[in-house]
Amino acid sequence: MLxxxxxRAAAAMHLVDYREATSLKQVPTRNGFGEGLxxxxxxxxxxxxxxxxxxxxxxxxxxxxxxxxxxxxIGVHEQMLVAMAAGLASVGKVPFIASxxxxxxxxxxxxxxxxxxxxxxxxxxxxxxxxxxxxxxxATHQAIEDIAIMRPIPHMLVVVPCDAPQTKKATLxxxxxxxxxxxxxxxxxxxxxTTEDTPFEIGVAQTFRDGDDVAIVACGILVxxxxxxxxELARDGIVCRVVNNHTIKPMDEVTILAAARExxxxxxxxEHQVAGGMGSRVAEIVAARHPxxxxxxxVHDQFGQSGDPxxxxxxxxxxxxxxxxxxxxxxxxxxxxx
Amino acid sequence: xxxxxxxxxxxxxxxxxxxxxxxxxxxVAAGSGHSAGPLDMADAFTALYFHVxxxxxxxxxxxxxxxxxxxxxxxxxxxxxxxAYAGYFPVEELLTLRKFGTRLxxxxxxxxxxxxxxxxxPLGEGLGQGTGMALAAKLDRKDWRVYVVTSxxxxxxxxxxxxxxxxxxxxLDNLICIIDxxxxxxxxxxxxxxxxxxxxxxxxxxxxxxxxxxxxxxGALIDSLEQAKHxxxxxxxxxxxTLPGKGVSYMEGDYTWxxxxxxxxxxxxxxxxxxxxxxxxxAHA
Numbered sequence: 001m002l003x004x005x006x007x008r009a010a011a012a013m014h015l016v017d018y019r020e021a022t023s024l025k026q027v028p029t030r031n032g033f034g035e036g037l038x039x040x041x042x043x044x045x046x047x048x049x050x051x052x053x054x055x056x057x058x059x060x061x062x063x064x065x066x067x068x069x070x071x072x073x074i075g076v077h078e079q080m081l082v083a084m085a086a087g088l089a090s091v092g093k094v095p096f097i098a099s100x101x102x103x104x105x106x107x108x109x110x111x112x113x114x115x116x117x118x119x120x121x122x123x124x125x126x127x128x129x130x131x132x133x134x135x136x137x138x139a140t141h142q143a144i145e146d147i148a149i150m151r152p153i154p155h156m157l158v159v160v161p162c163d164a165p166q167t168k169k170a171t172l173x174x175x176x177x178x179x180x181x182x183x184x185x186x187x188x189x190x191x192x193x194t195t196e197d198t199p200f201e202i203g204v205a206q207t208f209r210d211g212d213d214v215a216i217v218a219c220g221i222l223v224x225x226x227x228x229x230x231x232e233l234a235r236d237g238i239v240c241r242v243v244n245n246h247t248i249k250p251m252d253e254v255t256i257l258a259a260a261r262e263x264x265x266x267x268x269x270x271e272h273q274v275a276g277g278m279g280s281r282v283a284e285i286v287a288a289r290h291p292x293x294x295x296x297x298x299v300h301d302q303f304g305q306s307g308d309p310x311x312x313x314x315x316x317x318x319x320x321x322x323x324x325x326x327x328x329x330x331x332x333x334x335x336x337x338x
Numbered sequence: 339x340x341x342x343x344x345x346x347x348x349x350x351x352x353x354x355x356x357x358x359x360x361x362x363x364x365x366v367a368a369g370s371g372h373s374a375g376p377l378d379m380a381d382a383f384t385a386l387y388f389h390v391x392x393x394x395x396x397x398x399x400x401x402x403x404x405x406x407x408x409x410x411x412x413x414x415x416x417x418x419x420x421x422a423y424a425g426y427f428p429v430e431e432l433l434t435l436r437k438f439g440t441r442l443x444x445x446x447x448x449x450x451x452x453x454x455x456x457x458x459x460p461l462g463e464g465l466g467q468g469t470g471m472a473l474a475a476k477l478d479r480k481d482w483r484v485y486v487v488t489s490x491x492x493x494x495x496x497x498x499x500x501x502x503x504x505x506x507x508x509x510l511d512n513l514i515c516i517i518d519x520x521x522x523x524x525x526x527x528x529x530x531x532x533x534x535x536x537x538x539x540x541x542x543x544x545x546x547x548x549x550x551x552x553x554x555x556x557g558a559l560i561d562s563l564e565q566a567k568h569x570x571x572x573x574x575x576x577x578x579x580t581l582p583g584k585g586v587s588y589m590e591g592d593y594t595w596x597x598x599x600x601x602x603x604x605x606x607x608x609x610x611x612x613x614x615x616x617x618x619x620x621a622h623a
Contacts, residue, residue: 072473074507080466080500087470090455091478095470110460111497115467119457120449 009210009241014197018227025192029185029221030128032164034059036171037096037126041067047175048088048095050074052081057187058098058128082108085123086115094122094175101127101143101184109149116180117153124174129187130160131271132304132312133221142304148276150182151249157181158248159202160270160278162223163192166246169200177202186271188309190221205252211239214327214334215259218269219245219278222297222318226269229323238331248278253285260290265334267295267326271318274298293333295326342560346389348619350556353423354384355616358585359609360419360432366605368436371444374595375489376416378520378580381554383420386485390563395425398453404482405471407455409464409498410489410518411445412597417454418442426453462495464488465515469505472513472573483512483567491523494532499544502573506545511569515546518553520582522593541575553578585612 010018018024041047041063049063050072064071074080078099085095097104105112105125116123127146134142150158157179161167167185174181199206208223209230218226223244230240241263243255259266266286268279274296283294299316313319342350357380365371387393392404408417415435422429427441434440441451445459456467468486475482492498505513517537525531534540538548547570551558559578566574582596583589586608589600600608 072508074504077500077504079497080469080504083463083466083497083501084470084473084504086456087467087472088474089470090467091471091474093474093477111463111466114457114460115463118447118449 007209009207013199013206013208014195015193015208016195018191018193018224019231021228026189027164027192028187028189029161029164029167030059030187032161032167033126033128033171033183033185034062036168037063038066040172040175041070044094044175045070046092046094048072048093050081050085050095050097052076052078052099052104054099054128058126060098078103078107079111082111082123082125083115086119086121089121089123094124096124096126096175098126098128100141101130101146102141105146105150105182106143112150113153117155120155121180122178124181124183127182127184130184131186131220132299132316133186133188133271133309135188135309135312136306138306139303144272144299144304145276146184147248147270147272147278151276151281155180156249157202158184159246160184160219160248161246162220162244163190163194165192165194165196165198166200170246173200173202184220186221191224193224193227203247203250203252205247205255206244207241207255208244209240209242211241212263213239214265214267214330215241215243215263216267216269216323216327217243217245217256217259217282219248220271222269222271225318225320225323228320229327232320232324233327238327240327245278245282248281251281251285256282256285257289260286260292264338265293265330267297267323267330269297269318269323271313272298274300293330293337295330297323297326342557347557348622350384350388352616352619353388354380354556355585355612355619356423357384357416357419359612360422360429361415362586362600362605362608362612364415364419364432364435365599366602367433369599370436371415371599372412372597373599374522374582374589374593375410375413375518375520377586377589378554378582378584379413379416379487379518380420380585381556381559382487382516382518382578383416385556385559385563387420387424389560391485392482395421398426402480402482405455405468405484407464407468407484407486408446408458409486410461410492411459413489413518414442414444414446417446421453461489461492462498465498465501465505468513468515469501469510472505472510473508475512476508476510483514486513486515488515488517490517490519490521490534490537491528491531493517493534493537502541502544502546505573509571510573511571513573514566515573515575517575517577518580519577520580522582522596524597526593538577545572547572547574548577549574550577550579553580554584585615587611
């Protein structure tokens with residue numbers, strides 16, 4: 001644990017000491033989903049898991065083994081996954097449907113809009129393998145537009161947890177909460193920065209690090225990169241606030257506006273197209289209520305490709321050094337406009 | 339299966355005629371909407387709402403009701419008209435079709451009128467949702483059934499066949515799909531636009547039980563719907579052969595009436611023709 005006084009925010013959030021990169025556990029966020037889903041299914045027999053031929057890689061396998069009577073396998077049918085789940089939900093079931101984010105919601109967008117959202121059904125989409133960090137599979141399997149297609153749909157909850165323990169908590173939280181939901185997570189092992197004691201509440205962004213020079217607002221596995229960047233910048237005297245902005249919709253406007261007012265500059269960080277992503281929503285909030293300079297870390301209008309996950313994160317400008325550079329730009333813009 | 343008593347058959351035929359009149363009145367009031375499909379499915383919706391379904395118009399969200407889904411949402415006027423006459427809402431409300439603030443949206447929205455079961459319009463989507471509901475009934479050991487009304491042309495959509503495959507895998511003999519086989523779609527004949535035949539064989543190869551009937555013959559429709567209730571471990575499809583625009587002579591068989599409403603004068607002629615037909619049905623009784 002971080003010591004209180006060294007960083008109060010991290011202590012309040014019960015984070016692990018993320019400054020020792022080599023000592024951090026590395027666990028894929030999808031593992032948290034698999035564990036959370038089994039617990040949710042045991043707690044509520046109406047929770048169903050439905051899979052489209054990806055039980056192992058979406059981590060639904062554990063659920064299939066533990067609760068076979070609540071598990072349905074329907075093969076390579078992503079549009080059907082959504083339509084059928086909407087039918088099940090209309091009779092009181094709580095269906096979790098899982099595929100790669102590229103295929104669900106990607107392939108099934110119109111079914112998501114009509115049968116889940118307009119029809120107001122309690123369906124939970126688990127979008128696995130989001131982001132370029134999918135790695136070797138290449139661009140066809142790297143969903144980096146999924147937040148943009150889900151965010152504008154009325155009634156939709158969109159959650160992007162930062163690590164495996166938080167993905168487990170998010171899975172349990174969305175199982176309890178009524179409403180059409182999109183939960184997004186990744187394939188690769190990523191740094192575990194939260195603990196059992198770290199709080200999690202849908203719609204409440206978390207300040208993982210205090211500071212008022214620049215606010216880094218991040219989501220998903222890149223929250224770790226944001227913290228690492230803040231650590232590096234602190235050595236140069238730039239004190240960053242780091243916000244884990246896990247709920248993309250409805251976004252925590254209070255925390256975002258406080259960051260804008262108190263820090264005066266923002267860098268958003270997400271493993272997604274800059275167009276239409278988490279940062280776009282931050283910009284909408286800030287532009288309307290308290291305009292400050294914003295820099296956007298994410299993919300800039302390109303497709304991914306095969307490669308090593310870390311290498312791809314660097315190549316597409318989402319590594320720690322890119323975040324450090326963006327913070328410096330934001331800090332300079334803030335100084336010029338002051 | 340006992341044949342339907344003659345007087346009951348006449349009652350249902352007269353009711354179907356009134357449902358057709360409701361369709362024409364609502365369409366002309368709306369000034370837009372589809373004519374041919376609603377008219378040709380008036381017999382099927384009358385059979386369902388007035389004879390086949392387990393339902394209670396005064397308690398539309400009754401847990402053990404049969405679920406009736408309209409997949410091809412564009413023929414909503416026939417469902418609205420049948421529902422109004424069945425007592426779900428006042429018949430005069432049909433005149434609000436497609437107007438601002440109405441519960442009778444141009445394409446059906448469940449949230450505004452819960453007894454619709456689903457929100458529909460985007461084609462090929464109803465059977466998937468119906469499959470989910472039928473599966474939920476099986477999981478909960480309930481004996482209600484799911485009826486899904488589909489157009490023929492929406493069988494061109496891939497999702498519909500995903501649903502057909504899944505329903506067969508789970509042996510959903512509480513699921514009944516009814517096809518409005520009128521051979522028309524917006525751009526012309528289904529067999530010119532994108533051939534569907536052999537349609538019944540497609541279902542057989544997907545492991546469904548297939549029934550076929552004249553979809554404008556009330557007695558034949560009821561026979562098929564009753565037979566479909568007793569599934570043989572498989573989902574059932576009823577291919578209901580219909581005449582587009584049925585009951586309004588100048589529309590019958592003409593695909594150009596797929597997606598437009600009658601003018602005021604045309605509506606008056608249609609209503610006069612239907613009223614005369616109603617008198618003949620009742621006199622025959």
